[in-house]
Amino acid sequence: MALVYVHGIGNRPGRSYDEAAHRREVLFRTVLLPAAGLTGAPVVMPCWGGLTRPPRWGLASLPHKGTERLGPDADERDALVEQAPSLLIIARQSVSDALDALYTMIDAQYRQENLLAQAQDFVRYIGLRESLYPHVPENVRYPWLNEVRTDIEFVDRLVAEVWPPEGETLGAGSPIRDLLVSAARRFNPTPLVVGAGRRLVSANTALLLADVLQYTALRGTRDEPGEVISLVGKAIEEAAAPRIVLAHSMGGNIVYDLLSHYRPDLRVDVFVTVGSQVGLFEELSLFRESSTDPEAGKVPLPPGIGKWVNVVDLADPLSFRVAPIFAGADDYGYPSRATWAHTAYLKQPNFHARIGRRIAEALA
Structure with a gap:
């Protein structure tokens, strides 16, 4: 038995990644796995973020405050206030x-x-x-x-x-x-100045887009898979059964692509997607095995998936349902209540406990 965690976009090897990975692993070992009845199971976390190419000009394409304005100067003191509930x-x-x-x-x-x-x-x-x-x-x-x-x-x-x-x-x-x-x-955020917020977010946004676009362009073929597909496939293949794969965000798209096209022979007993876009990607026919037939019904699960649990937070703009798209997949709502919900799930102990219980039910 083993748990394989596949991260989403925007992760790069380094101190920040290592610290976040450590905290995730602690929650996996102390909360999720015990709740699933799998105490002591190995935890595997392949880091694919370092396999995408760095920006060629060092993100010189980002907007800059020195750029000549098209019209009169805007008031840079305009603020966007995001008031979180108490x-x-x-x-x-x-x-x-x-x-x-x-x-x-x-x-x-x-x-x-x-x-x-x-x-x-x-x-x-x-x-x-x-x-x-x-x-x-x-x-x-x-x-x-x-x-x-x-x-x-x-x-x-x-x-x-x-x-x-x-x-x-x-x-x-x-x-x-x-x-x-x-x-x-720190729970209720202070007002964020639009200009400063834009400068802060732009670099991260560019790297997030880079991961999505480069994965799609460089994922390769079944005979010659790309580095990301190969790394994740090897991690799952080498994990002991029963295999639990928990994938966050873009990680869910990568694993689905892997199991539906590149490695349909791999067995994943429980597939858990969190804040992921698999449903949207399938609607847009972005996977290697996606159908373009508008009359086709629900998509059958890849043969290697035993049970699919998908978690959606209505406050997370990057999470999408899968049950209306895939036959046999289940959606569950989870209110993280966080200011930025997309990365909040995996930081919350009760989320891990609830996922663990769902895994235990799926394995029973």
Whole structure:
């Protein structure tokens, strides 16, 4: 048995990738695999991002503020305010969802592993409590929810009264409390200046587009597959059965292309796609095996896929359904409640626990 994780676009080898991969692996090993009944299974994470070509002119094509304007100067002080809902608003619907959203705000560069583990345990513990009493309203389970008025008060009250389960309290000055409060303060973003936001986003956007376009152009043929297809195919082939493949974003498209065309002989017992575009790619006939017949019905699953679980967040602009397109595939909604939902899923402990339980059901 093994879990193979295939990342999406915008990943490049280096310190940032290594740190993010480490945090993902910790959640796989401590939450997802135990929930799936696969504790101790190997985790394989092929990094294909470094196989795409770097921009030839070093992204000289990006817009620059020194470019001559076509018309009168625009007011660069115009701002785009993206107001996220407060943790408290989310908590009054689901405390576990609020804690997952809070966890995503913990700085990815935070390096105190023991404190991160405590924060993770706290979030998981709340999720477990919620799952035991799914029909009990939040204001009954936590009657003080109607008394607190700010996100900070919510975090303070929850930490003090609920954690740890043995009854000890963690008040002001507790490292884990301070970490969670710091994350809560970052939950509602300040206004982003359009010009600065554009300059910040453009380079990342260019690299994301590069990954999609170059994969499509360089994926090769069945007889001579490209480097990305070869790397991912080898990782899945060498993984022990039962094979669980979890693919995020563009990773889902790569794995589907692999299983439907390049390596239909590979067996994947459970295929999990998260924030992926497989349904859209098939509608646009972008896969090697895509049909262009407008009268064709639903697409049958590749022969190697046992069970397909697809996760969609309505707040994620890059996630698409597959059930209306593929026969035998199942869609599940998951509200990450994060400001940028596309990368939030895999940072949230309760998401991993829920996916683990779905995997266990699929393997039963």
